[in-house]
Amino acid sequence: MTAPLGGPYRYTRAGRGVFHLPLERPWTWALTHHGMWSVFVTDMEPARHGGPPRRHPLHPPRELLGCWLAIYATRDYDADAVRWLREAHGLEAPAGDVLPAGAYVAVARLAEVSTVGNDYRAFGRDAWWAPKRAPYCRGTIAWWLEELQPLEPLVAAPAKRLTPVDPGLVPELRERMRLARDGIWRPEVYAAPAAPPVTAPERERPPAPAPSPRPRVVDDRPVPPMLANPEQFGLFP
Template identity: 30%
Template sequence: MSTERIRGLTLIRPWAWAIACAGKDVENRTWEPPRAMVGGWLAIHAGKKWDQDAADSIADTFGVQVPSEREQPSGVIIAVARLAGVVRDSESPWFGGPVGWTLAQVVQLPTPVACRGAQGLWTLPESVLERVHAGWAAARGPVHELPLPGCWRRHQRVRPVSLPPLAHLGGGLGRAPRALRHAQPEHREWHPG
């Protein structure tokens, strides 16, 4: 993980949890990141706000138990992910557009790192960056290998269900993630990374 290129990205909960624990491989935005960030690292920050409708939809769509608002830490960095690319369309069930930041090599930190978040991409304070690096080194693997409560397990298989599109999902961008728009419950199964 490059210290020069890691930037913080604050997300409304439970979207940060979905990246760290539920295999969310696309972060939906209205804007593209700076080109120099592609291939770099993002510190996934769980903001203070909570979206219960999103939690309910994630649970219904992906068949996972989303920890409650009380169970999810806020105001902390919970994971690190590599920004693998930028897309305007994707087959990922998490894509809702208009711009998708594809995420790879997600590592949940064993201990969340307290930090004030911000809008857009932001620079981590040096002391926070040091604790994030220490957590990343301690984890030494992707989130699905960590025995942490409330997280996704690689062997679980779920089937998306049909739900009506909800305009408030996808980070408030007016479009629901692809899984909520196009889920076909008959034979489709979603498998995390």
């Protein structure tokens, strides 16, 4: 699609479709439990001409703006996300065997798309794009979500990104959204590991003083005179 460069572009009509959006953990946990409301979708470009593979940011199709995205927690667990959440927000993410996987965990409306070059939020004003303490910016193209609703995890098979959700699952998704909005179901609190202890660097101990040298003993006694006919022990004829 041709992306507008003048600024963020928002949806102008509410869509009714529900589309599959896979997301690695613990980013799903940041969405459902810590108010994250922007995602950065990328594809991995293969290595070319001897260079390493790199991530390629994606724009969503314009026709998806205003539609619902069903957030699917994949079985992948992003270790870089764990470090980023810790350094940027002081959050300790639950481990991979704690967070739900292979299931829909939330539904949200895709409301807006913007890029680093045309959105003031890219420069630190939005805490989930580039916090001041963040080791790096999360991406260059942000998909902004609104009306995000965490729901009881609904186990489902993996699917291709942005394909329509299985019609047989849509009624159950809607029912779980209703239960969550009415407060009948409440998000589970997942145990997170304790923050790694902050250890102060050990001070260098001063070197131990060198031991004082022992006094040198000097033998000043006179040397006795050499014998007149010393034995040669066979060294000379």
